[in-house]
Amino acid sequence: MIVKGNIVDIKKQQIFKGEVEVFEGKIKAIRKAEHSEEGYILPGFVDAHIHIESSMLVPSEFAKIAVTHGTVATVSDPHEIANVLGVKGVDFMIENGKKTPLKFNFGAPSCVPATSFESAGAIIDSDDIQKMMANPDIKYLAEMMNYPGVLFEDEEVMRKIAWAKHYNKPIDGHAPGVRGEDITKYISAGISTDHECFTYEEGLEKLQKGMKVIVREGSAAKNFEALISLLPEHYEHMMFCSDDKHPDDLLLGHINQLCARAVAKELNVFQVLQVACVNPVEHYNLDVGLLQEGDDADFVIVDSLEDFNVLQTYINGDLVAENGQSFVKHVDFEVLNNFHTSKKKVSDFEFHSASEKIRVIEALDGELVTNEIESNSLIQGGNLISNIHNDVLKMTVVNRYKNSEPAIAFIKNFGLKEGAIASSVGHDSHNIIAVGASDEMICKAVNLLIENKGGICAVNSSVEKVVPLPVAGIMSDQPAEIIGKQYAELDQMAKEMGSKLRAPYMTLSFMALLVIPSLKLSDKGLFNGSTFEFTSLEIK
Numbered sequence: 001m002i003v004k005g006n007i008v009d010i011k012k013q014q015i016f017k018g019e020v021e022v023f024e025g026k027i028k029a030i031r032k033a034e035h036s037e038e039g040y041i042l043p044g045f046v047d048a049h050i051h052i053e054s055s056m057l058v059p060s061e062f063a064k065i066a067v068t069h070g071t072v073a074t075v076s077d078p079h080e081i082a083n084v085l086g087v088k089g090v091d092f093m094i095e096n097g098k099k100t101p102l103k104f105n106f107g108a109p110s111c112v113p114a115t116s117f118e119s120a121g122a123i124i125d126s127d128d129i130q131k132m133m134a135n136p137d138i139k140y141l142a143e144m145m146n147y148p149g150v151l152f153e154d155e156e157v158m159r160k161i162a163w164a165k166h167y168n169k170p171i172d173g174h175a176p177g178v179r180g181e182d183i184t185k186y187i188s189a190g191i192s193t194d195h196e197c198f199t200y201e202e203g204l205e206k207l208q209k210g211m212k213v214i215v216r217e218g219s220a221a222k223n224f225e226a227l228i229s230l231l232p233e234h235y236e237h238m239m240f241c242s243d244d245k246h247p248d249d250l251l252l253g254h255i256n257q258l259c260a261r262a263v264a265k266e267l268n269v270f271q272v273l274q275v276a277c278v279n280p281v282e283h284y285n286l287d288v289g290l291l292q293e294g295d296d297a298d299f300v301i302v303d304s305l306e307d308f309n310v311l312q313t314y315i316n317g318d319l320v321a322e323n324g325q326s327f328v329k330h331v332d333f334e335v336l337n338n339f340h341t342s343k344k345k346v347s348d349f350e351f352h353s354a355s356e357k358i359r360v361i362e363a364l365d366g367e368l369v370t371n372e373i374e375s376n377s378l379i380q381g382g383n384l385i386s387n388i389h390n391d392v393l394k395m396t397v398v399n400r401y402k403n404s405e406p407a408i409a410f411i412k413n414f415g416l417k418e419g420a421i422a423s424s425v426g427h428d429s430h431n432i433i434a435v436g437a438s439d440e441m442i443c444k445a446v447n448l449l450i451e452n453k454g455g456i457c458a459v460n461s462s463v464e465k466v467v468p469l470p471v472a473g474i475m476s477d478q479p480a481e482i483i484g485k486q487y488a489e490l491d492q493m494a495k496e497m498g499s500k501l502r503a504p505y506m507t508l509s510f511m512a513l514l515v516i517p518s519l520k521l522s523d524k525g526l527f528n529g530s531t532f533e534f535t536s537l538e539i540k
Helices: 059-069 079-085 087-098 126-133 147-151 155-166 180-188 200-208 224-237 247-252 255-264 269-284 439-452 480-496 504-509
Strands: 002-009 014-023 026-032 040-043 045-050 071-076 103-108 138-144 171-173 212-216 238-241 299-302 310-315 318-322 357-363 370-376 392-398 407-412 420-423 432-436 455-459 464-468 519-522 525-528
Touching: 002 299, 014 040, 040 269, 045 212, 045 238, 045 255, 045 269, 059 071, 059 087, 059 247, 059 255, 059 310, 059 318, 059 480, 071 269, 071 310, 079 087, 087 103, 087 126, 103 126, 126 138, 126 155, 138 147, 138 155, 147 155, 147 180, 155 171, 180 200, 200 212, 200 224, 212 224, 212 269, 224 238, 224 255, 224 269, 238 255, 238 269, 247 480, 255 269, 357 392, 357 519, 370 407, 370 519, 392 439, 392 519, 407 519, 407 525, 420 439, 420 504, 432 439, 432 504, 439 455, 439 464, 455 480, 464 480, 480 504
Parallel strands: 002 040, 045 071, 071 103, 103 138, 138 171, 212 238, 357 407
Antiparallel strands: 002 014, 014 026, 040 299, 299 310, 310 318, 357 370, 392 407, 392 432, 420 432, 420 455, 455 464, 519 525
């Protein structure tokens, strides 16, 4: 097979008219040749850190859409399904991904459960990590979120890191806002990347101290604008990732969008493409071709080096997508789940108090971090209730693995004037998380998800909408086009009920993410992510 176009040689920083000869899935030759083709041939895009589960799609369905945007590989942390189903969940992701042409590269989740301050569905200890590191299908130790455990040299944490080193596999980091001597010690433990930088200064310090910085632009956390100006000087040590990508966003684009945005800022296109295509392959030792003779024939053809609209995607020499049409086929799979809680009563969501002031989580649009603020209480019959006029709404996290009392907190910036929204995608343990204008609506939303054994939903006094997520309570068994349309409808309903957040469900899912400062809610109570301890809702 011969493919013709303008060949983009990233390493040599040159472009020439030529052709790529492919034989048995490999690039046999690349040579200059005159022709009339106008497309640009370049290595395929790689997402350097993503939780596939965040797309609400199983890997085989994610692959269908990702290849249309020129993505040929991902560095995937199956942390989410691992928190629900343990090693069995990781095995599911690997096996499902193998049945598609897209090159999924899964890591061993390092923090299951993410903390001891929440209820998860499984545990992965250092003995499990040893077995997983020995597996050639496991490419790296996934993000070490327990940075306090690294800093204080927790024995179990250090054993997990040691097994990654023993098998000579990279160790991913997760250290939002960690600076100074602490980040120096964290890096010295052998941790090589961080995708959690949210300021230029933080990214610069980590780069200067030898870390690879992964620029994240997902559905909720958006750090591209803060970090992209680091690229001209540090492009050899940077990568692009989405981390979490909801299905409606995935239908629109992937890593190709970040290339277009970077080039629009007049950054050097070869440097941008090194970040998007080359660096992840070299850092993680991926079996992904880089448009060189002898490589796997993994490459894309784009219309221009400004817009990066993908005309064709090839993986191992096979055409897997063309002009937005995917040729990745459907894969049958067994549906696994772990949902064992009973339906709740409205009274379960009451919080009786006489406190005049309460601690409130302040959600920040486009950020995983939150602020801790104070607010006046609104009490009715001794029960703290949502104050829709001040946008201080009641929030709950409900243990989905067993029956227990719901945890209660209050949150600002969701903006709902009526109804409630809920999700069983609640990082990291994926308990049910809900926020609403009243206890009745919160209860209605939570019970709708319990009935469906997982999903996301929106309810008000007259309408109930739910997207069931039967696979571990976090992924659909449906194609992306269906789930993307349903998700977009839910997103619209949440906004019609008053939410001003760009991605209310993605933001909601991170309000139980305890490892990100500052104030979050687990199924066990209100949690200070800066001091790593529980705190009181009431201010006395």
